[in-house]
Structures are given as C-alpha cells and as structure tokens.
Amino acid sequence: MILFLMLFIVGFSFFMAFKRKRPLFLLLPFVSIFAYFVFEIIRFPAPLGETIRFIFNLS
Structure with a gap:
C-alpha cells in the first residue's frame, strides 16, 4: 500500500513538474x-x- 502511494506521489510530481515547468514539484517525493x-x-x-537512539545507534 505504501509502495503504491509513493509511486503515485512520484508520478504525480513528475507530471506536475513537466506540465507546469516548475522543478519545485520534484521535492514532493522527498518530503513525503x-x-x-x-x-x-x-x-x-x-x-x-529511546527510539531515536535505537534508530541511529547513539548509545
């Protein structure tokens, strides 16, 4: 489900970036x-x- 949502966001951002000629839309996948x-x-x-220490191994 998340994969399809991310693929949709990437496709939508490419479409909007090329249609409106604004490269700012290409930041949308990274932000999402x-x-x-x-x-x-x-x-x-x-x-x-504890969660942040676990993820980044800061212990």
Whole structure:
C-alpha cells in the first residue's frame, strides 16, 4: 500500500513538474518520504529518546 502511494506521489510530481515547468514539484517525493519516516518514529511504542537512539545507534 505504501509502495503504491509513493509511486503515485512520484508520478504525480513528475507530471506536475513537466506540465507546469516548475522543478519545485520534484521535492514532493522527498518530503513525503521524510514525513512518513517521522510519522513511523512517532508511532513507535517506545519513548521518543529511546527510539531515536535505537534508530541511529547513539548509545
């Protein structure tokens, strides 16, 4: 499901970037992946500090 959503976002951003001739639309896939990453970190059941240490191995 997430894969199809990301592919749709990429296709839509390419379409809009070439149709409107604005390369700013090409940032949309990167922003959506970053937003999904932040959403998954917040949704993780452990406390935020422990989650970030676990992901980036800061212990």
